[in-house]
Amino acid sequence: MRYETKIAVIVREDLATWQKLNVACFLAGGLAGSSPEIVGEPYADASGRAYGPLVRQPILLFAAGADELGKALRRATERGLRVSIYTYELFATKNDADNRAAVAAVPTDALDLVGLALHAGRKDVDKVTKDLALHP
DSSP: OOOSEEEEEEEETTSOHHHHHHHHHHHHHHHHHHOGGGBOOOEEOTTOOEEOOOBSSOEEEEEEOHHHHHHHHHHHHHTTOOEEEEEGGGGSOOSHHHHHHHHHTSOGGGOOEEEEEEEEEHHHHHHHTTTOEEOO
């Protein structure tokens, strides 16, 4: 099936594996919260056991350097796209309120981005992720 939209998660390539996984999970959750239409229906197995829903379309996972993340954020902003972000400072916070405060304390151009995610039209996502490689 070809979707009219794409979902992209971009993670900074120099992070430890646990950090990359953590960032990707938080960002995917953020997308589901800000774009509820990407969430499918709940699952059930043949025994009747119910399971939670999943995102209904593939998520492309890209690796990027710090400069490339900044460029992707600028490209998304120029197109008026809403993105979810994760900054390095969030590894040290313990709750959502502290996370938001850590981001609010830093101007856009000074954010120490370690990840970002977006759900938008295919062409827009392609423009934002131009020149980025899929995560190995």
